[in-house]
Amino acid sequence: xxxxxxxxxxxxxxxxxxxxxxxxxxxxxxxxxxxxxxxxxxxxxxxxxxxxxxxxxxxxxxxxxxxxxxxxxxxxxxxxxxxxxxxxxxxxxxxxxxxxxxxxxxxxxxxxxxxxxxxxxxxxxxxxxxxxxxxxxxxxxxxxxxxxxxxxxxxxxxxxxxxxxxxxxxxxxxxxxxxxxxxxxxxxxxxxxxxxxxxxxxxxxxxxxxxxxxxxxxxxxxxxxxxxxxxxxxxxxxxxxxxxxxxxxxxxxxxxxxxxxxxxxxxxxxxxxxxxxxxxx
Amino acid sequence: xxxxxxxxxxxxxxxxxxxxxxxxxxxxxxxxxxxxxxxxxxxxxxxxxxxxxxxxxxxxxxxxxxxxxxxxxxxxxxxxxxxxxxxxxxxxxxxxxxxxxxxxxxxxxxxxxxxxxxxxxxxxxxxxxxxxxxxxxxxxxxxxxxxxxxxxxxxxxxxxxxxxxxxxxxxxxxxxxxxxxxxxxxxxxxxxxxxxxxxxxxxxxxxxxxxxxxxxxxxxxxxxxxxxxxxxxxxxxxxxxxxxxxxxxxxxxx
Numbered sequence: 001x002x003x004x005x006x007x008x009x010x011x012x013x014x015x016x017x018x019x020x021x022x023x024x025x026x027x028x029x030x031x032x033x034x035x036x037x038x039x040x041x042x043x044x045x046x047x048x049x050x051x052x053x054x055x056x057x058x059x060x061x062x063x064x065x066x067x068x069x070x071x072x073x074x075x076x077x078x079x080x081x082x083x084x085x086x087x088x089x090x091x092x093x094x095x096x097x098x099x100x101x102x103x104x105x106x107x108x109x110x111x112x113x114x115x116x117x118x119x120x121x122x123x124x125x126x127x128x129x130x131x132x133x134x135x136x137x138x139x140x141x142x143x144x145x146x147x148x149x150x151x152x153x154x155x156x157x158x159x160x161x162x163x164x165x166x167x168x169x170x171x172x173x174x175x176x177x178x179x180x181x182x183x184x185x186x187x188x189x190x191x192x193x194x195x196x197x198x199x200x201x202x203x204x205x206x207x208x209x210x211x212x213x214x215x216x217x218x219x220x221x222x223x224x225x226x227x228x229x230x231x232x233x234x235x236x237x238x239x240x241x242x243x244x245x246x247x248x249x250x251x252x253x254x255x256x257x258x259x260x261x262x263x264x265x266x267x268x269x270x271x272x273x274x275x276x277x278x279x280x281x
Numbered sequence: 282x283x284x285x286x287x288x289x290x291x292x293x294x295x296x297x298x299x300x301x302x303x304x305x306x307x308x309x310x311x312x313x314x315x316x317x318x319x320x321x322x323x324x325x326x327x328x329x330x331x332x333x334x335x336x337x338x339x340x341x342x343x344x345x346x347x348x349x350x351x352x353x354x355x356x357x358x359x360x361x362x363x364x365x366x367x368x369x370x371x372x373x374x375x376x377x378x379x380x381x382x383x384x385x386x387x388x389x390x391x392x393x394x395x396x397x398x399x400x401x402x403x404x405x406x407x408x409x410x411x412x413x414x415x416x417x418x419x420x421x422x423x424x425x426x427x428x429x430x431x432x433x434x435x436x437x438x439x440x441x442x443x444x445x446x447x448x449x450x451x452x453x454x455x456x457x458x459x460x461x462x463x464x465x466x467x468x469x470x471x472x473x474x475x476x477x478x479x480x481x482x483x484x485x486x487x488x489x490x491x492x493x494x495x496x497x498x499x500x501x502x503x504x505x506x507x508x509x510x511x512x513x514x515x516x517x518x519x520x521x522x523x524x525x526x527x528x529x530x531x532x533x534x535x
Contacts, residue, residue, distance in 0.1 A: 002298070003296050003297075003298035003299075003338060003340070003376075004296075004298055004374065004376070006293060006296060006340070007293070007296045007298070007376035010292065010293050010378070011378065012293065012294070012295075012296055012376035012377055012378050013376060013377065013378075014374050014375065014376055015363075015364065015365070015366040015374075015375040015376065015377045015380065015381065016363075016365075016366025016367070016369060016375070017366075031405075031408070033405050033410070033411050034405040034406060034408075037401060037402050037405050038402070038405075041391055041394055041398055041402050042391070044393075044394065044398075045391040045392075045393035045394055046393075048393040048394075048434070049393065112388075114387075114388040115388040115389055115406075116367075117362070117367055117388075118367070118383055118385050118386075118387070118388045118389075119383070119385075119386065119388065119389060119406055119407065120365060120366060120367065120380055120382070120383075121406070121408065276369050277369075279367055279368075280368065280369055
């Protein structure tokens with residue numbers, strides 16, 4: 001009798017085998033406390049050495065918004081469009097959530113090599129924890145936004161509550177992206193060097209600082225392409241929800257939801273297939 | 282071979298079946314022309330293949346504590362990581378009744394956080410539910426002897442204190458299959474004795490233990506059976522005293 005037969009006879013399982021997708025998701029769900037602790041403690045640990053601590057979560061995006069807003073506001077002159085400060089602040093804050101999911105997700109497996117090599121847990125927890133950490137850092141920014149918008153002339157309305165489902169969809173989208181790049185960098189480590197450029201390109205093309213409709217007025221086909229730009233859509237939807245004068249077709253909710261679903265399912269499958277590969281040199 | 286093959290009432294918990302592990306390494310710089318180890322099987326465009334385990338087979342039974350000895354680079358740690366499932370086999374397989382655990386939680390902890398928070402984080406990383414961790418907390422603090430310091434950031438601890446905390450968290454729970462890789466050499470003599478005692482406790486409560494150590498004394502004290510690895514091959518598998526004697530004879534002959 002071979003050793004494998006003896007193993008089967010005594011009900012032993014092969015170690016390290018990739019679990020079926022359903023079981024994998026359940027194992028990850030069982031680790032939800034770990035995911036949240038990882039996100040929370042990492043954030044806490046990153047800020048522990050700074051004197052201003054948690055205040056930086058607010059200051060960083062705020063300073064970003066001011067710098068970009070002033071520079072690009074001046075450069076664009078009258079082309080910048082109405083309500084420019086509110087547009088920029090909303091855009092910069094929300095884009096930060098996406099870009100941090102992308103850059104942290106990319107490092108979630110490769111940057112935690114020793115953790116991956118010493119403890120057994122579904123690796124999916126790593127990119128997901130990075131997105132949750134990004135979400136936690138977004139919360140103070142949202143509080144600042146809630147204070148800034150009335151100052152800039154946009155009083156709270158009931159439609160502000162639509163931010164909650166929007167953030168849920170946005171989180172699903174970001175998680176999908178994070179899972180996708182988490183595996184990509186495992187195969188192509190050099191991507192970590194390249195991703196900041198991707199982030200920057202997306203930053204300038206997502207309408208964070210520019211009014212896309214004005215710039216591409218004479219190129220309608222470019223505007224049509226923007227119907228398929230998920231990051232652009234989430235910013236536009238958020239602005240339309242928060243500011244009364246930024247109209248955006250509600251059908252884009254569906255467009256963006258479809259994006260989120262595709263990104264999440266695709267990213268999940270892509271990540272799960274290589275589960276046995278992580279931590280291998 | 283070890284006189285246990287025919288005993289049928291013993292329950293196998295880990296079966297290692299003709300296990301081969303190869304590493305692919307991106308080599309930088311030039312390799313030495315002639316390597317005595319023989320581990321380097323081929324070199325190709327800066328990529329080297331290291332054949333770290335060459336067909337290892339054995340069966341571990343419930344309630345056994347198995348020592349693993351061998352020179353540096355003989356494949357001990359690779360074998361342990363393969364048993365835990367962290368290093369995928371090139372061919373062959375490892376079967377186990379439940380997921381084996383490596384004793385060690387250091388990689389999950391964060392130096393900036395207090396000992397308190399690290400206990401929670403480490404416990405969650407090991408897969409314990411939150412409620413259970415709250416119950417384990419006092420035992421961990423007491424075992425690590427960190428009562429007065431538990432609210433301070435871990436980076437302020439001495440290396441001995443950090444090692445004690447890591448061991449205390451990792452060994453806090455009953456493991457079915459536990460792998461201890463050189464973890465017993467931390468702390469002072471007194472703490473080493475206590476960690477060895479803790480390991481024996483885990484074994485006596487129906488656990489199976491693999492102990493990798495360069496300290497022959499701790500293997501003699503803890504293990505009834507020993508595996509001897511040499512250059513990725515299993516040289517001997519049997520009662521600790523016999524294997525130790527053969528190993529020591531081999532070493533002094535070199």
